[in-house]
Amino acid sequence: MVDIPFDQVAGIPPAEVAEVELYHPHSWWTRYVFSQDAKVIAVQYSITAMSIGMVALVLSWMMRLQLGFPGTFSFIDANQYLQFITMHGMIMVIYLLTALFLGGFGNYLIPLMVGARDMVFPYVNMLSYWVYLLAVLVLAATFFVPGGPTGAGWTLYPPQAILSGTPGQDWGIVLMLASLILFIIGFTMGGLNYVVTVLQARTRGMTLMRMPLTVWGIFTATVMALLAFPALFVASVMLLLDRLLGTSFFMPTLVEMGQLTKYGGGSPILFQHLFWFFGHPEVYIVALPAFGIISDLISTHARKNIFGYRMMVWAIVAIGALSFVVWAHHMYVSGMHPYFGFFFATTTLIIAIPTAIKVYNWVLTLWRGDIHLTVPMLFALGFIVTFVNGGLTGLFLGNVVVDVPLSDTMFVVAHFHMVMGIAPIMAVFGGIYHWYPKVTGRMLNDALGRFHFWVTFIGAYAVFFPMHYLGLLGMPRRYHDIGETTFVPASAHDLNAFMSVAALIVGFAQLVFLFNLVWSLFKGKEAGGNPWGATSLEWQTPETPPGHGNWGKELPVVYRWAYDYSVPGAARDFIPQNEPPAKVLAQGAHP
Amino acid sequence: MSAIVLFIATIAAIAGWWLSQQRLAAKPWLEQGIAVDLRGERGSSVPAAKIGLGVFLAVVGSLFALLISAYSMRTTMVDWRELPLPRLVWFNTGVLVISSVALQWALTAARHDDHDGLIAGLLVGGASAVMFLIGQLVVWQQLNIAGYVMASNPANSFFYLITALHGLHVTGGLVALGRATVKLWRGAPMTQMRLSVELCTIYWHFLLLVWLVLLGLLTGWTDNFVDICRQLLT
Numbered sequence: 059m060v061d062i063p064f065d066q067v068a069g070i071p072p073a074e075v076a077e078v079e080l081y082h083p084h085s086w087w088t089r090y091v092f093s094q095d096a097k098v099i100a101v102q103y104s105i106t107a108m109s110i111g112m113v114a115l116v117l118s119w120m121m122r123l124q125l126g127f128p129g130t131f132s133f134i135d136a137n138q139y140l141q142f143i144t145m146h147g148m149i150m151v152i153y154l155l156t157a158l159f160l161g162g163f164g165n166y167l168i169p170l171m172v173g174a175r176d177m178v179f180p181y182v183n184m185l186s187y188w189v190y191l192l193a194v195l196v197l198a199a200t201f202f203v204p205g206g207p208t209g210a211g212w213t214l215y216p217p218q219a220i221l222s223g224t225p226g227q228d229w230g231i232v233l234m235l236a237s238l239i240l241f242i243i244g245f246t247m248g249g250l251n252y253v254v255t256v257l258q259a260r261t262r263g264m265t266l267m268r269m270p271l272t273v274w275g276i277f278t279a280t281v282m283a284l285l286a287f288p289a290l291f292v293a294s295v296m297l298l299l300d301r302l303l304g305t306s307f308f309m310p311t312l313v314e315m316g317q318l319t320k321y322g323g324g325s326p327i328l329f330q331h332l333f334w335f336f337g338h339p340e341v342y343i344v345a346l347p348a349f350g351i352i353s354d355l356i357s358t359h360a361r362k363n364i365f366g367y368r369m370m371v372w373a374i375v376a377i378g379a380l381s382f383v384v385w386a387h388h389m390y391v392s393g394m395h396p397y398f399g400f401f402f403a404t405t406t407l408i409i410a411i412p413t414a415i416k417v418y419n420w421v422l423t424l425w426r427g428d429i430h431l432t433v434p435m436l437f438a439l440g441f442i443v444t445f446v447n448g449g450l451t452g453l454f455l456g457n458v459v460v461d462v463p464l465s466d467t468m469f470v471v472a473h474f475h476m477v478m479g480i481a482p483i484m485a486v487f488g489g490i491y492h493w494y495p496k497v498t499g500r501m502l503n504d505a506l507g508r509f510h511f512w513v514t515f516i517g518a519y520a521v522f523f524p525m526h527y528l529g530l531l532g533m534p535r536r537y538h539d540i541g542e543t544t545f546v547p548a549s550a551h552d553l554n555a556f557m558s559v560a561a562l563i564v565g566f567a568q569l570v571f572l573f574n575l576v577w578s579l580f581k582g583k584e585a586g587g588n589p590w591g592a593t594s595l596e597w598q599t600p601e602t603p604p605g606h607g608n609w610g611k612e613l614p615v616v617y618r619w620a621y622d623y624s625v626p627g628a629a630r631d632f633i634p635q636n637e638p639p640a641k642v643l644a645q646g647a648h649p
Numbered sequence: 650m651s652a653i654v655l656f657i658a659t660i661a662a663i664a665g666w667w668l669s670q671q672r673l674a675a676k677p678w679l680e681q682g683i684a685v686d687l688r689g690e691r692g693s694s695v696p697a698a699k700i701g702l703g704v705f706l707a708v709v710g711s712l713f714a715l716l717i718s719a720y721s722m723r724t725t726m727v728d729w730r731e732l733p734l735p736r737l738v739w740f741n742t743g744v745l746v747i748s749s750v751a752l753q754w755a756l757t758a759a760r761h762d763d764h765d766g767l768i769a770g771l772l773v774g775g776a777s778a779v780m781f782l783i784g785q786l787v788v789w790q791q792l793n794i795a796g797y798v799m800a801s802n803p804a805n806s807f808f809y810l811i812t813a814l815h816g817l818h819v820t821g822g823l824v825a826l827g828r829a830t831v832k833l834w835r836g837a838p839m840t841q842m843r844l845s846v847e848l849c850t851i852y853w854h855f856l857l858l859v860w861l862v863l864l865g866l867l868t869g870w871t872d873n874f875v876d877i878c879r880q881l882l883t
């Protein structure tokens with residue numbers, strides 16, 4: 059509670075920083091390829107994640123082509139459709155979003171935002187990326203092995219995941235599980251870095267309650283991921299043993315193709331428990347970094363301090379803790395005890411409280427702010443809208459009685475795409491438009507950015523909003539072809555065709571974004587050190603892009619929180635975190 | 650899932666305690682200047698590697714708690730047939746205890762600048778850990794010969810899986826211990842060695858604790874405890 063006394067005029071002498079043992083690269087290879095610099099690793103993570111994400115995007119086109127125009131495309135059969143679904147989901151959730159938020163944004167922003175020179179274990183950090191790359195390559199290899207990738211659905215439920223009726227039973231499922239195991243090992247290496255860097259490497263004056271919310275979001279998400287991914291690890295190892303060695307962890311006694319299998323007595327529900335013990339926290343592993351990024355974007359581009367900073371931090375922590383006791387709401391139709399369902403429905407609805415606090419705080423930050431409708435701000439607003447939309451349908455599905463009839467319909471697909479597909483990707487785009495100038499020193503093209511936003515935002519609504527209606531009609535998910543049914547009217551088929559066209563257009567808009575990323579690297583407007591007039595430390599680096607070691611000789615000293623925007627009386631409408639009070643006083647501010 | 654829920658609750662309690670020390674009720678918008686940073690005042694003496702190990706142990710703990718959860722769920726199915734544990738397992742347990750004690754001894758020696766004691770402790774600790782691993786492999790072989798193969802019963806499958814994962818973690822520890830020993834061999838100063846040895850020792854004690862818990866599970870001693878937990882939660 060007590061501040062260290064400081065000289066009003068001279069400020070505080072820079073902290074005495076012990077000589078940091080930074081690894082200094084000696085060659086092109088160690089500088090750009092086997093680099094131990096978190097910034098390079100972040101770019102590597104991002105490029106890899108976006109590359110494999112493009113594969114998932116093409117897969118979604120394939121799925122939409124089949125759904126919109128069934129029977130038209132001879133190269134998509136039922137098996138392939140299932141494989142497309144599986145790989146699309148798996149890639150988007152784990153290999154794109156998780157890797158991009160934690161490996162990409164985490165690596166770049168944590169050391170810069172907390173005023174560190176690098177991650178605390180740079181070598182392990184480098185290893186983390188290479189293991190992740192290996193996991194991606196193993197995943198990509200499944201497209202080329204005999205039988206193709208697995209078509210078990212992204213949840214990989216046994217027994218069907220390893221039975222012969224499911225495509226990819228030979229190689230696909232084995233490589234999929236191996237890839238997941240690798241991913242988890244790689245992530246754990248990175249995750250240890252993110253957590254310990256936040257705990258140990260903050261610069262002088264950077265208390266936890268002065269950290270930007272982005273760091274809070276990534277930090278909490280990493281802690282959750284470290285504790286939740288072991289569940290997927292255990293489930294993957296056990297399923298792999300069932301598949302390869304014929305154990306019966308999950309596999310019940312069953313008849314396959316008229317023959318009794320070697321399996322017996324196992325519990326498919328056990329897999330579901332393990333999977334969703336990971337799977338639900340995973341939703342928030344993706345959402346919390348997005349929450350953090352959006353908070354910072356909104357505050358910066360509305361030139362106003364974030365409303366209710368303390369509440370925002372507490373809400374992040376509360377969501378993180380609560381998300382570990384809601385997993386069985388994904389299993390309402392698995393035949394669980396009704397009291398269990400009641401318990402999990404209650405915890406699920408309780409999560410809505412901290413989440414709603416966050417949404418209100420974003421809106422109240424915008425209230426009477428000086429809103430600059432920059433591209434990052436547009437994406438941040440898009441995030442709020444899509445997240446609220448998806449969150450409200452989550453309240454529907456969180457209730458057992460509503461969930462049971464809607465389970466396995468397109469309503470669920472619409473819900474989770476809105477809340478953890480579109481919304482986090484809006485945060486990703488907003489974040490990229492916001493921090494690209496720091497990473498490259500150049501601005502992304504504004505006109506292309508606006509085009510990208512509007513097509514993506516409206517297009518995503520055109521795809522996923524009508525999907526709720528299809529779900530309410532009872533249209534099932536995961537079906538290759540609905541065929542002739544009485545409950546699906548002809549208009550629903552027209553709607554499906556419309557959604558497919560919209561999906562194609564949204565996909566092409568992402569190509570414009572990729573073009574913008576490359577084009578602006580060479581032709582973009584020079585950004586300067588702090589183009590948005592932001593307060594947090596990453597914008598105060600002596601060089602842009604930040605050099606090796608991030609800061610000059612001395613680490614920055616932090617005097618204030620990250621949200622001093624439009625402080626009455628200050629000369630500028632933002633006060634950087636490392637600006638001494640004496641300097642502000644000299645300019646006549648009354649903070 | 651009671652074991653993992655209990656484990657997460659424990660972690661949450663620790664995290665909550667830690668957060669309660671971090672002035673989360675501060676009003677950063679009213680404060681300027683260098684706020685007192687608890688980490689800076691007293692916590693920074695803890696090296697990053699030690700915190701990193703602590704976080705890693707939480708991850709490993711979560712892994713084994715999940716295995717225990719899966720184990721206790723699977724035992725309730727009708728096809729479960731208990732696996733007779735070979736006596737050698739008890740011998741192995743003793744060897745692992747010796748390994749832990751030896752490393753503790755090495756740590757004490759490192760703190761007292763006792764170079765010879767440190768080397769002896771590290772070598773005895775490492776050798777007995779290797780012996781533990783060999784012993785576990787022999788246990789596998791004995792079980793295999795007796796017809797308790799991996800896939801014949803879920804109890805066997807769990808035994809092999811649990812011992813394999815525990816053994817892998819011991820192997821990983823041996824790599825770290827080997828590196829520390831090589832460092833000492835090359836004449837690293839005692840001040841540097843202390844941290845390495847301390848980290849290894851913490852990890853060894855943790856793996857011993859995990860092994861004792863797993864042993865209790867595999868011998869059925871914890872059945873009663875698990876039953877109580879299950880009754881509490883259902």
